[in-house]
Amino acid sequence: MIITQQKPLEEILKMLEPFSKVFIIGCGTCSTVCQTGGEEQVEQMAETLKKEGKEVTGSVVVEAPCDARLLRRDTRKMKKAIEESEALLCMTCGAGVQDIVQHLKKISVPALNTKFLGQIERIGEFYERCRACGECILYETGGICPIVRCPKGMMNGPCGGMFEGKCEVGGYQRDCAWVLIYNRLKELGMLDLYKSYKPPRDNSQLNIQPREIVLVKTRR
Amino acid sequence: MATQTVSNLMADLKDGKFVFTGELEPEKTTTLEHALEAARKLKGYVVACNVTDNPQSFAYISSLAASYLIQQKVEMEVIYQITCRDRNRIALFSDLLGAGALGIKNVLALTGDHPTLGDTPQAKPVFDLDSVQLLYLIRKMVDEGKDLNDNPIESPPQFFVGAGANPNADPIEPELIKCAKKVQAGAQFFQTQVVFDLDIAKNFLKETSRYNVPVLIGIFPLRSYGVAEYFDKNVPGVKVPEELLEALKKAKKTPDKKERKQKYNEINLNYFANFIKELKKTTSAAGCHVMSVGYESIIPSLAEMVK
Numbered sequence: 276m277i278i279t280q281q282k283p284l285e286e287i288l289k290m291l292e293p294f295s296k297v298f299i300i301g302c303g304t305c306s307t308v309c310q311t312g313g314e315e316q317v318e319q320m321a322e323t324l325k326k327e328g329k330e331v332t333g334s335v336v337v338e339a340p341c342d343a344r345l346l347r348r349d350t351r352k353m354k355k356a357i358e359e360s361e362a363l364l365c366m367t368c369g370a371g372v373q374d375i376v377q378h379l380k381k382i383s384v385p386a387l388n389t390k391f392l393g394q395i396e397r398i399g400e401f402y403e404r405c406r407a408c409g410e411c412i413l414y415e416t417g418g419i420c421p422i423v424r425c426p427k428g429m430m431n432g433p434c435g436g437m438f439e440g441k442c443e444v445g446g447y448q449r450d451c452a453w454v455l456i457y458n459r460l461k462e463l464g465m466l467d468l469y470k471s472y473k474p475p476r477d478n479s480q481l482n483i484q485p486r487e488i489v490l491v492k493t494r495r
Numbered sequence: 496m497a498t499q500t501v502s503n504l505m506a507d508l509k510d511g512k513f514v515f516t517g518e519l520e521p522e523k524t525t526t527l528e529h530a531l532e533a534a535r536k537l538k539g540y541v542v543a544c545n546v547t548d549n550p551q552s553f554a555y556i557s558s559l560a561a562s563y564l565i566q567q568k569v570e571m572e573v574i575y576q577i578t579c580r581d582r583n584r585i586a587l588f589s590d591l592l593g594a595g596a597l598g599i600k601n602v603l604a605l606t607g608d609h610p611t612l613g614d615t616p617q618a619k620p621v622f623d624l625d626s627v628q629l630l631y632l633i634r635k636m637v638d639e640g641k642d643l644n645d646n647p648i649e650s651p652p653q654f655f656v657g658a659g660a661n662p663n664a665d666p667i668e669p670e671l672i673k674c675a676k677k678v679q680a681g682a683q684f685f686q687t688q689v690v691f692d693l694d695i696a697k698n699f700l701k702e703t704s705r706y707n708v709p710v711l712i713g714i715f716p717l718r719s720y721g722v723a724e725y726f727d728k729n730v731p732g733v734k735v736p737e738e739l740l741e742a743l744k745k746a747k748k749t750p751d752k753k754e755r756k757q758k759y760n761e762i763n764l765n766y767f768a769n770f771i772k773e774l775k776k777t778t779s780a781a782g783c784h785v786m787s788v789g790y791e792s793i794i795p796s797l798a799e800m801v802k
Protein backbone atom coordinates (compact mmCIF):
# COMPACT_ATOMS: atom_id res chain seq x y z
CA MET A 276 0.00 0.00 0.00
CA ILE A 277 1.11 3.60 -0.59
CA ILE A 278 1.31 5.29 2.78
CA THR A 279 0.26 8.93 2.95
CA GLN A 280 -0.06 11.54 5.67
CA GLN A 281 -2.02 14.75 5.56
CA LYS A 282 0.07 17.89 5.24
CA PRO A 283 -0.23 20.50 8.01
CA LEU A 284 -3.38 22.55 7.43
CA GLU A 285 -1.40 25.83 7.28
CA GLU A 286 0.61 24.48 4.37
CA ILE A 287 -2.55 23.44 2.51
CA LEU A 288 -4.17 26.81 3.13
CA LYS A 289 -1.05 28.62 1.98
CA MET A 290 -1.15 26.79 -1.36
CA LEU A 291 -4.89 27.45 -1.66
CA GLU A 292 -4.53 31.14 -0.78
CA PRO A 293 -5.03 32.47 -4.35
CA PHE A 294 -8.15 30.36 -4.91
CA SER A 295 -11.60 30.82 -3.46
CA LYS A 296 -13.38 27.95 -5.26
CA VAL A 297 -12.05 24.51 -4.57
CA PHE A 298 -13.03 20.99 -5.65
CA ILE A 299 -11.78 18.09 -3.53
CA ILE A 300 -10.70 14.68 -4.85
CA GLY A 301 -10.15 11.75 -2.51
CA CYS A 302 -8.87 8.24 -3.11
CA GLY A 303 -10.90 5.09 -2.52
CA THR A 304 -7.89 2.82 -2.26
CA CYS A 305 -4.65 3.54 -0.38
CA SER A 306 -5.63 6.90 1.06
CA THR A 307 -8.93 5.49 2.26
CA VAL A 308 -7.09 2.73 4.12
CA CYS A 309 -4.61 5.23 5.55
CA GLN A 310 -7.55 7.45 6.52
CA THR A 311 -6.04 10.38 4.69
CA GLY A 312 -8.28 10.65 1.64
CA GLY A 313 -11.42 8.56 2.19
CA GLU A 314 -15.03 9.76 2.30
CA GLU A 315 -14.74 10.86 5.90
CA GLN A 316 -11.54 12.86 5.45
CA VAL A 317 -12.83 14.50 2.27
CA GLU A 318 -15.96 15.58 4.09
CA GLN A 319 -13.96 16.93 7.01
CA MET A 320 -11.68 18.82 4.64
CA ALA A 321 -14.72 20.37 2.92
CA GLU A 322 -15.99 21.55 6.33
CA THR A 323 -12.60 22.98 7.23
CA LEU A 324 -12.26 24.83 3.95
CA LYS A 325 -15.72 26.30 4.27
CA LYS A 326 -14.82 27.56 7.73
CA GLU A 327 -11.74 29.13 6.19
CA GLY A 328 -14.00 31.02 3.82
CA LYS A 329 -13.57 28.89 0.71
CA GLU A 330 -16.35 27.81 -1.57
CA VAL A 331 -16.23 24.04 -2.07
CA THR A 332 -17.81 23.43 -5.49
CA GLY A 333 -17.97 19.69 -4.84
CA SER A 334 -16.00 16.60 -4.02
CA VAL A 335 -15.57 13.02 -5.12
CA VAL A 336 -13.71 9.96 -3.89
CA VAL A 337 -12.29 8.31 -6.99
CA GLU A 338 -11.86 4.55 -6.67
CA ALA A 339 -8.18 4.89 -7.62
CA PRO A 340 -7.13 8.34 -8.87
CA CYS A 341 -3.80 6.92 -10.08
CA ASP A 342 -5.72 4.88 -12.67
CA ALA A 343 -6.61 7.15 -15.57
CA ARG A 344 -9.65 5.03 -16.48
CA LEU A 345 -11.13 5.14 -13.00
CA LEU A 346 -10.33 8.82 -12.67
CA ARG A 347 -12.23 9.60 -15.88
CA ARG A 348 -15.12 7.35 -14.91
CA ASP A 349 -15.56 8.69 -11.39
CA THR A 350 -15.17 12.38 -12.22
CA ARG A 351 -17.43 12.33 -15.30
CA LYS A 352 -20.62 13.17 -13.43
CA MET A 353 -18.84 15.92 -11.46
CA LYS A 354 -17.66 17.71 -14.58
CA LYS A 355 -19.54 20.92 -13.92
CA ALA A 356 -18.43 21.29 -10.28
CA ILE A 357 -14.86 20.64 -11.34
CA GLU A 358 -15.05 23.25 -14.07
CA GLU A 359 -16.48 25.81 -11.67
CA SER A 360 -13.56 25.41 -9.28
CA GLU A 361 -10.29 27.31 -9.52
CA ALA A 362 -8.21 24.56 -7.99
CA LEU A 363 -8.40 20.87 -7.19
CA LEU A 364 -7.34 19.76 -3.73
CA CYS A 365 -6.02 16.20 -4.10
CA MET A 366 -6.20 13.94 -1.08
CA THR A 367 -4.23 11.29 -2.92
CA CYS A 368 -0.67 10.11 -3.26
CA GLY A 369 1.72 11.85 -5.64
CA ALA A 370 0.90 9.47 -8.47
CA GLY A 371 -2.77 10.34 -8.02
CA VAL A 372 -2.07 14.07 -8.09
CA GLN A 373 -0.12 13.73 -11.33
CA ASP A 374 -2.80 11.64 -12.99
CA ILE A 375 -5.33 14.30 -11.98
CA VAL A 376 -3.11 17.08 -13.37
CA GLN A 377 -2.65 15.24 -16.64
CA HIS A 378 -6.30 14.37 -17.22
CA LEU A 379 -8.32 17.11 -15.60
CA LYS A 380 -5.95 19.88 -16.65
CA LYS A 381 -6.65 22.09 -13.63
CA ILE A 382 -4.38 23.64 -11.02
CA SER A 383 -3.94 20.86 -8.50
CA VAL A 384 -2.81 21.09 -4.91
CA PRO A 385 -1.49 18.08 -2.99
CA ALA A 386 -3.10 17.75 0.42
CA LEU A 387 -1.03 14.73 1.42
CA ASN A 388 2.61 13.84 1.77
CA THR A 389 3.38 10.52 0.12
CA LYS A 390 5.60 8.72 2.58
CA PHE A 391 6.42 5.26 1.32
CA LEU A 392 5.42 1.86 0.03
CA GLY A 393 4.55 0.03 3.14
CA GLN A 394 2.87 -2.42 5.35
CA ILE A 395 -0.01 -1.49 7.63
CA GLU A 396 0.12 -3.12 11.01
CA ARG A 397 -2.92 -1.22 12.19
CA ILE A 398 -4.20 2.30 11.58
CA GLY A 399 -1.51 4.65 12.75
CA GLU A 400 1.22 2.04 12.43
CA PHE A 401 2.88 1.94 9.03
CA TYR A 402 6.23 0.47 8.05
CA GLU A 403 8.20 1.03 4.87
CA ARG A 404 8.84 -2.31 3.22
CA CYS A 405 9.66 -1.82 -0.47
CA ARG A 406 11.54 0.82 -2.46
CA ALA A 407 10.30 -0.49 -5.82
CA CYS A 408 13.91 -1.12 -6.84
CA GLY A 409 12.90 -2.92 -10.00
CA GLU A 410 14.72 -6.22 -9.39
CA CYS A 411 13.31 -7.98 -6.37
CA ILE A 412 15.85 -10.00 -4.39
CA LEU A 413 13.60 -11.06 -1.52
CA TYR A 414 14.14 -14.74 -2.23
CA GLU A 415 17.85 -14.40 -1.53
CA THR A 416 17.31 -12.51 1.70
CA GLY A 417 14.71 -14.61 3.44
CA GLY A 418 11.89 -12.27 2.49
CA ILE A 419 13.40 -9.27 4.27
CA CYS A 420 14.39 -6.39 2.03
CA PRO A 421 17.87 -4.99 2.71
CA ILE A 422 17.41 -2.20 0.21
CA VAL A 423 14.70 -0.59 2.24
CA ARG A 424 15.36 -1.95 5.72
CA CYS A 425 19.13 -1.36 5.77
CA PRO A 426 19.91 2.38 5.57
CA LYS A 427 23.15 1.57 3.78
CA GLY A 428 21.60 -0.92 1.39
CA MET A 429 24.25 -3.45 2.40
CA MET A 430 24.27 -6.59 0.28
CA ASN A 431 26.68 -8.90 2.10
CA GLY A 432 25.90 -8.73 5.79
CA PRO A 433 25.73 -6.27 8.68
CA CYS A 434 27.98 -3.23 8.87
CA GLY A 435 30.06 -2.26 11.88
CA GLY A 436 27.21 -0.10 13.13
CA MET A 437 25.14 -3.05 14.30
CA PHE A 438 24.84 -3.37 18.08
CA GLU A 439 22.85 -6.09 19.83
CA GLY A 440 20.96 -6.68 16.63
CA LYS A 441 20.01 -3.01 16.30
CA CYS A 442 20.97 -0.42 13.68
CA GLU A 443 23.20 2.61 14.27
CA VAL A 444 20.84 4.73 12.20
CA GLY A 445 18.01 6.14 14.28
CA GLY A 446 19.75 5.48 17.59
CA TYR A 447 19.66 1.67 17.88
CA GLN A 448 15.88 1.53 17.93
CA ARG A 449 15.32 -0.45 14.75
CA ASP A 450 16.37 -3.97 13.97
CA CYS A 451 19.46 -4.40 11.83
CA ALA A 452 18.06 -5.78 8.58
CA TRP A 453 21.05 -8.08 8.15
CA VAL A 454 20.64 -9.69 11.53
CA LEU A 455 17.00 -10.31 10.66
CA ILE A 456 18.04 -11.75 7.32
CA TYR A 457 20.72 -13.92 8.88
CA ASN A 458 18.33 -15.28 11.52
CA ARG A 459 15.61 -15.92 8.99
CA LEU A 460 17.85 -17.72 6.53
CA LYS A 461 19.29 -19.78 9.37
CA GLU A 462 15.79 -20.73 10.48
CA LEU A 463 14.95 -21.77 6.94
CA GLY A 464 18.14 -23.79 6.57
CA MET A 465 19.17 -21.49 3.72
CA LEU A 466 22.34 -19.95 5.14
CA ASP A 467 24.17 -20.66 1.89
CA LEU A 468 22.29 -17.69 0.49
CA TYR A 469 23.82 -15.53 3.21
CA LYS A 470 27.28 -16.94 2.68
CA SER A 471 27.41 -16.34 -1.05
CA TYR A 472 28.90 -13.11 -2.36
CA LYS A 473 26.37 -10.66 -3.75
CA PRO A 474 27.88 -8.55 -6.52
CA PRO A 475 27.07 -4.84 -6.86
CA ARG A 476 23.54 -4.13 -8.06
CA ASP A 477 23.11 -3.26 -11.70
CA ASN A 478 21.46 0.16 -11.73
CA SER A 479 21.70 0.68 -15.46
CA GLN A 480 17.98 0.14 -16.05
CA LEU A 481 16.93 1.92 -12.87
CA ASN A 482 18.97 4.92 -13.99
CA ILE A 483 16.71 5.57 -16.94
CA GLN A 484 14.03 7.62 -15.29
CA PRO A 485 11.12 7.80 -15.06
CA ARG A 486 10.65 4.07 -15.34
CA GLU A 487 7.97 3.04 -17.79
CA ILE A 488 6.44 -0.26 -18.75
CA VAL A 489 4.73 -0.10 -22.11
CA LEU A 490 3.60 -3.49 -23.29
CA VAL A 491 0.99 -2.23 -25.72
CA LYS A 492 1.40 1.32 -26.91
CA THR A 493 -1.88 3.26 -26.90
CA ARG A 494 -2.67 6.00 -29.34
CA ARG A 495 -2.77 9.30 -27.50
CA MET B 496 46.22 -13.00 -5.94
CA ALA B 497 49.25 -10.75 -5.99
CA THR B 498 52.03 -12.00 -3.74
CA GLN B 499 54.54 -9.32 -4.58
CA THR B 500 55.40 -7.28 -1.52
CA VAL B 501 54.11 -3.78 -2.08
CA SER B 502 54.44 -2.05 1.30
CA ASN B 503 56.39 -2.10 4.55
CA LEU B 504 53.26 -3.16 6.37
CA MET B 505 52.91 -6.13 4.05
CA ALA B 506 56.60 -6.98 4.39
CA ASP B 507 56.51 -6.96 8.19
CA LEU B 508 53.37 -9.06 8.30
CA LYS B 509 54.86 -11.52 5.85
CA ASP B 510 57.96 -11.75 8.03
CA GLY B 511 55.74 -12.65 10.93
CA LYS B 512 56.68 -9.57 12.95
CA PHE B 513 54.21 -8.38 15.56
CA VAL B 514 53.31 -5.02 14.05
CA PHE B 515 51.81 -1.80 15.32
CA THR B 516 49.77 0.53 13.19
CA GLY B 517 48.59 3.94 14.30
CA GLU B 518 45.70 6.19 13.43
CA LEU B 519 45.63 9.76 12.18
CA GLU B 520 42.45 11.74 11.99
CA PRO B 521 42.89 14.90 9.94
CA GLU B 522 39.91 17.18 10.53
CA LYS B 523 38.65 20.46 9.09
CA THR B 524 41.99 21.75 7.95
CA THR B 525 44.16 22.39 4.94
CA THR B 526 47.44 22.43 6.83
CA LEU B 527 47.02 19.07 8.60
CA GLU B 528 49.01 20.47 11.51
CA HIS B 529 47.79 18.04 14.17
CA ALA B 530 47.91 14.99 11.96
CA LEU B 531 51.45 15.76 10.81
CA GLU B 532 52.59 16.34 14.37
CA ALA B 533 51.00 13.07 15.48
CA ALA B 534 52.60 11.26 12.56
CA ARG B 535 56.02 12.58 13.60
CA LYS B 536 55.48 11.28 17.13
CA LEU B 537 54.49 7.85 15.85
CA LYS B 538 57.27 7.54 13.32
CA GLY B 539 59.57 4.68 14.09
CA TYR B 540 57.10 3.04 16.49
CA VAL B 541 54.39 2.03 14.06
CA VAL B 542 54.96 0.57 10.62
CA ALA B 543 52.12 2.55 9.08
CA CYS B 544 49.29 4.86 10.00
CA ASN B 545 45.65 4.77 9.02
CA VAL B 546 44.29 8.01 7.65
CA THR B 547 40.59 8.18 8.37
CA ASP B 548 37.94 9.00 5.78
CA ASN B 549 35.47 11.40 7.37
CA PRO B 550 35.07 9.27 10.52
CA GLN B 551 31.63 9.17 12.14
CA SER B 552 30.51 11.08 9.04
CA PHE B 553 32.09 14.35 10.12
CA ALA B 554 33.07 16.29 7.02
CA TYR B 555 36.86 16.61 7.03
CA ILE B 556 39.71 16.94 4.53
CA SER B 557 39.85 14.19 1.90
CA SER B 558 41.66 11.14 3.25
CA LEU B 559 43.39 10.72 -0.09
CA ALA B 560 44.89 14.21 -0.05
CA ALA B 561 45.81 13.81 3.62
CA SER B 562 47.36 10.38 3.01
CA TYR B 563 49.53 11.79 0.26
CA LEU B 564 50.67 14.78 2.32
CA ILE B 565 51.48 12.67 5.37
CA GLN B 566 53.54 10.31 3.26
CA GLN B 567 55.31 13.22 1.59
CA LYS B 568 55.98 15.42 4.58
CA VAL B 569 56.65 12.89 7.32
CA GLU B 570 57.67 9.89 5.24
CA MET B 571 55.25 7.82 7.25
CA GLU B 572 53.70 4.95 5.33
CA VAL B 573 49.93 5.30 5.35
CA ILE B 574 46.94 3.01 5.22
CA TYR B 575 44.49 4.99 3.15
CA GLN B 576 40.96 4.48 4.43
CA ILE B 577 38.28 4.64 1.79
CA THR B 578 34.58 4.31 2.54
CA CYS B 579 31.50 3.74 0.41
CA ARG B 580 29.47 6.43 2.12
CA ASP B 581 30.23 9.34 -0.19
CA ARG B 582 31.27 7.81 -3.48
CA ASN B 583 29.62 5.67 -6.08
CA ARG B 584 31.62 3.01 -7.91
CA ILE B 585 32.89 5.52 -10.45
CA ALA B 586 34.30 7.82 -7.76
CA LEU B 587 35.73 4.90 -5.76
CA PHE B 588 37.54 3.57 -8.80
CA SER B 589 38.75 7.02 -9.68
CA ASP B 590 40.08 7.78 -6.18
CA LEU B 591 41.80 4.40 -6.08
CA LEU B 592 43.60 5.15 -9.32
CA GLY B 593 44.52 8.50 -7.80
CA ALA B 594 45.88 6.73 -4.73
CA GLY B 595 47.97 4.48 -6.94
CA ALA B 596 49.32 7.46 -8.81
CA LEU B 597 50.19 9.22 -5.55
CA GLY B 598 52.25 6.31 -4.27
CA ILE B 599 49.84 4.97 -1.68
CA LYS B 600 50.49 1.32 -0.93
CA ASN B 601 47.96 0.22 1.68
CA VAL B 602 44.21 0.62 1.41
CA LEU B 603 41.60 -0.15 4.03
CA ALA B 604 38.19 -0.74 2.44
CA LEU B 605 35.27 0.19 4.67
CA THR B 606 31.55 0.69 4.33
CA GLY B 607 31.61 3.89 6.39
CA ASP B 608 29.33 5.34 9.03
CA HIS B 609 25.92 6.63 8.07
CA PRO B 610 25.63 10.41 7.49
CA THR B 611 22.99 10.67 10.23
CA LEU B 612 25.78 10.14 12.78
CA GLY B 613 27.87 13.12 11.78
CA ASP B 614 27.89 16.88 11.48
CA THR B 615 26.15 16.95 8.10
CA PRO B 616 23.15 14.67 8.59
CA GLN B 617 21.35 16.35 5.65
CA ALA B 618 23.73 14.68 3.18
CA LYS B 619 22.53 12.05 0.76
CA PRO B 620 24.11 8.70 1.62
CA VAL B 621 25.67 6.94 -1.37
CA PHE B 622 26.59 3.35 -0.43
CA ASP B 623 26.60 2.24 -4.07
CA LEU B 624 28.90 -0.62 -3.02
CA ASP B 625 29.33 -2.25 0.37
CA SER B 626 32.69 -3.09 1.93
CA VAL B 627 32.81 -6.61 0.47
CA GLN B 628 32.04 -5.33 -3.02
CA LEU B 629 34.63 -2.57 -2.59
CA LEU B 630 37.26 -5.18 -1.70
CA TYR B 631 36.26 -7.08 -4.81
CA LEU B 632 36.66 -3.94 -6.92
CA ILE B 633 40.12 -3.17 -5.49
CA ARG B 634 41.37 -6.71 -6.03
CA LYS B 635 40.06 -6.63 -9.54
CA MET B 636 41.98 -3.43 -10.22
CA VAL B 637 45.16 -4.82 -8.66
CA ASP B 638 45.07 -8.44 -9.82
CA GLU B 639 43.42 -8.18 -13.21
CA GLY B 640 44.16 -4.57 -14.02
CA LYS B 641 40.52 -4.01 -14.87
CA ASP B 642 37.51 -2.04 -13.74
CA LEU B 643 34.20 -3.65 -12.78
CA ASN B 644 33.20 -3.85 -16.43
CA ASP B 645 36.50 -5.41 -17.52
CA ASN B 646 37.86 -2.28 -19.13
CA PRO B 647 41.66 -2.41 -18.88
CA ILE B 648 43.70 -0.04 -16.72
CA GLU B 649 46.95 1.31 -18.08
CA SER B 650 49.53 0.36 -15.38
CA PRO B 651 47.19 -0.82 -12.64
CA PRO B 652 47.83 0.19 -9.01
CA GLN B 653 49.52 -2.12 -6.52
CA PHE B 654 47.89 -2.15 -3.12
CA PHE B 655 48.01 -4.17 0.06
CA VAL B 656 44.32 -4.41 0.78
CA GLY B 657 42.76 -4.53 4.21
CA ALA B 658 39.31 -4.80 5.71
CA GLY B 659 37.63 -3.90 8.97
CA ALA B 660 36.14 -6.40 11.40
CA ASN B 661 34.15 -6.15 14.58
CA PRO B 662 34.99 -8.72 17.27
CA ASN B 663 32.42 -7.10 19.58
CA ALA B 664 29.56 -7.76 17.16
CA ASP B 665 26.54 -9.21 18.89
CA PRO B 666 25.40 -11.54 17.38
CA ILE B 667 28.88 -12.51 16.16
CA GLU B 668 27.98 -15.24 13.61
CA PRO B 669 26.81 -12.97 10.79
CA GLU B 670 29.97 -10.87 11.30
CA LEU B 671 32.22 -13.93 11.15
CA ILE B 672 30.62 -15.09 7.92
CA LYS B 673 31.02 -11.60 6.58
CA CYS B 674 34.73 -11.74 7.43
CA ALA B 675 34.94 -14.97 5.44
CA LYS B 676 33.34 -13.15 2.52
CA LYS B 677 35.89 -10.38 2.85
CA VAL B 678 38.71 -12.90 2.69
CA GLN B 679 37.12 -14.48 -0.36
CA ALA B 680 36.82 -11.06 -1.96
CA GLY B 681 40.55 -10.60 -1.40
CA ALA B 682 41.18 -8.95 1.96
CA GLN B 683 44.87 -9.41 2.85
CA PHE B 684 44.69 -8.17 6.42
CA PHE B 685 42.14 -7.17 9.03
CA GLN B 686 42.13 -4.28 11.44
CA THR B 687 39.47 -4.66 14.08
CA GLN B 688 37.36 -2.18 15.95
CA VAL B 689 38.47 -1.37 19.50
CA VAL B 690 38.61 -4.35 21.83
CA PHE B 691 39.24 -4.10 25.57
CA ASP B 692 38.24 -7.60 26.53
CA LEU B 693 40.94 -10.21 25.98
CA ASP B 694 38.44 -13.04 25.74
CA ILE B 695 36.58 -11.28 22.96
CA ALA B 696 39.85 -10.78 21.09
CA LYS B 697 40.89 -14.38 21.65
CA ASN B 698 37.59 -15.77 20.50
CA PHE B 699 37.63 -13.65 17.37
CA LEU B 700 41.20 -14.65 16.56
CA LYS B 701 40.36 -18.29 17.08
CA GLU B 702 37.38 -18.06 14.75
CA THR B 703 39.30 -16.23 12.02
CA SER B 704 42.62 -18.07 12.26
CA ARG B 705 41.57 -20.54 9.60
CA TYR B 706 41.61 -17.82 6.96
CA ASN B 707 45.36 -17.29 7.34
CA VAL B 708 44.89 -13.55 7.06
CA PRO B 709 46.79 -11.39 9.56
CA VAL B 710 44.53 -9.72 12.12
CA LEU B 711 45.51 -6.52 13.91
CA ILE B 712 43.49 -6.07 17.07
CA GLY B 713 42.28 -2.52 17.64
CA ILE B 714 43.20 -1.01 21.00
CA PHE B 715 42.42 2.38 22.46
CA PRO B 716 44.63 3.74 25.25
CA LEU B 717 42.58 6.09 27.40
CA ARG B 718 44.14 9.51 27.84
CA SER B 719 41.98 10.43 30.83
CA TYR B 720 39.06 9.29 32.90
CA GLY B 721 36.84 11.63 30.89
CA VAL B 722 37.75 9.89 27.64
CA ALA B 723 37.18 6.49 29.24
CA GLU B 724 33.81 7.48 30.58
CA TYR B 725 32.73 8.95 27.27
CA PHE B 726 33.86 5.83 25.47
CA ASP B 727 32.12 3.54 27.89
CA LYS B 728 28.84 5.42 27.65
CA ASN B 729 28.77 6.45 24.02
CA VAL B 730 30.39 3.76 21.94
CA PRO B 731 27.83 0.99 21.64
CA GLY B 732 29.14 -2.51 21.98
CA VAL B 733 32.40 -1.52 23.63
CA LYS B 734 32.67 -1.72 27.38
CA VAL B 735 35.70 -0.31 29.17
CA PRO B 736 36.59 -2.94 31.81
CA GLU B 737 35.50 -2.03 35.32
CA GLU B 738 39.01 -2.27 36.82
CA LEU B 739 40.46 0.04 34.18
CA LEU B 740 37.65 2.55 34.61
CA GLU B 741 38.04 2.49 38.41
CA ALA B 742 41.80 2.96 38.25
CA LEU B 743 41.42 5.94 35.92
CA LYS B 744 38.72 7.39 38.15
CA LYS B 745 41.04 7.21 41.11
CA ALA B 746 43.86 8.79 39.13
CA LYS B 747 41.60 11.65 38.16
CA LYS B 748 41.59 12.81 41.77
CA THR B 749 45.34 13.49 41.73
CA PRO B 750 45.53 17.27 42.09
CA ASP B 751 48.88 17.83 40.41
CA LYS B 752 48.46 17.84 36.65
CA LYS B 753 51.82 16.34 35.86
CA GLU B 754 51.44 13.65 38.44
CA ARG B 755 47.96 12.87 37.24
CA LYS B 756 49.21 12.50 33.69
CA GLN B 757 51.88 10.17 34.87
CA LYS B 758 49.35 8.05 36.72
CA TYR B 759 47.17 7.84 33.63
CA ASN B 760 50.21 6.73 31.66
CA GLU B 761 51.09 4.07 34.20
CA ILE B 762 47.57 2.67 34.24
CA ASN B 763 47.44 2.50 30.46
CA LEU B 764 50.89 1.02 30.09
CA ASN B 765 50.12 -1.57 32.70
CA TYR B 766 46.80 -2.57 31.19
CA PHE B 767 47.75 -2.56 27.53
CA ALA B 768 51.21 -4.03 27.94
CA ASN B 769 49.61 -7.02 29.63
CA PHE B 770 46.92 -7.14 27.00
CA ILE B 771 49.43 -7.12 24.17
CA LYS B 772 51.81 -9.56 25.84
CA GLU B 773 48.95 -11.96 26.31
CA LEU B 774 47.94 -11.57 22.68
CA LYS B 775 51.48 -12.25 21.58
CA LYS B 776 51.82 -15.25 23.81
CA THR B 777 48.52 -17.01 23.33
CA THR B 778 46.95 -15.93 20.06
CA SER B 779 47.60 -15.67 16.36
CA ALA B 780 47.22 -11.85 16.43
CA ALA B 781 49.54 -10.29 13.86
CA GLY B 782 49.73 -7.02 15.74
CA CYS B 783 47.78 -4.14 17.18
CA HIS B 784 46.12 -1.19 15.59
CA VAL B 785 46.52 1.57 18.17
CA MET B 786 43.83 4.20 17.95
CA SER B 787 45.29 6.79 20.24
CA VAL B 788 44.28 10.02 18.51
CA GLY B 789 45.51 12.80 20.82
CA TYR B 790 47.47 10.32 22.95
CA GLU B 791 50.32 9.41 20.63
CA SER B 792 52.82 9.94 23.43
CA ILE B 793 51.91 6.57 24.94
CA ILE B 794 52.97 4.50 21.94
CA PRO B 795 56.78 4.60 22.27
CA SER B 796 56.73 3.35 25.89
CA LEU B 797 54.08 0.80 25.10
CA ALA B 798 55.99 -0.56 22.13
CA GLU B 799 59.12 -0.71 24.28
CA MET B 800 57.38 -2.60 27.07
CA VAL B 801 56.06 -5.39 24.86
CA LYS B 802 59.21 -5.95 22.81
Ligand code: SF4
Pocket residue numbers: 404405406407408409410411412413420421422423
Ligand atom coordinates in the same frame (compact mmCIF):
# COMPACT_ATOMS: atom_id res chain seq x y z
S1 SF4 C 1 14.21 -6.01 -3.32
FE1 SF4 C 1 13.19 -4.70 -1.82
S2 SF4 C 1 12.95 -2.73 -2.85
FE2 SF4 C 1 13.41 -4.24 -4.42
S3 SF4 C 1 11.38 -4.87 -5.16
FE3 SF4 C 1 12.02 -6.34 -3.57
S4 SF4 C 1 11.13 -5.55 -1.68
FE4 SF4 C 1 11.08 -3.88 -3.17
Ligand code: SF4
Pocket residue numbers: 424425426427428429432433434435436437438441442443444450451452453454
Ligand atom coordinates in the same frame (compact mmCIF):
# COMPACT_ATOMS: atom_id res chain seq x y z
S1 SF4 D 1 23.28 -1.76 11.30
FE1 SF4 D 1 22.38 -3.24 9.92
S2 SF4 D 1 20.57 -2.21 9.06
FE2 SF4 D 1 21.83 -0.64 10.00
S3 SF4 D 1 23.09 0.16 8.34
FE3 SF4 D 1 24.29 -1.47 9.34
S4 SF4 D 1 23.80 -3.32 8.19
FE4 SF4 D 1 22.26 -1.80 7.67
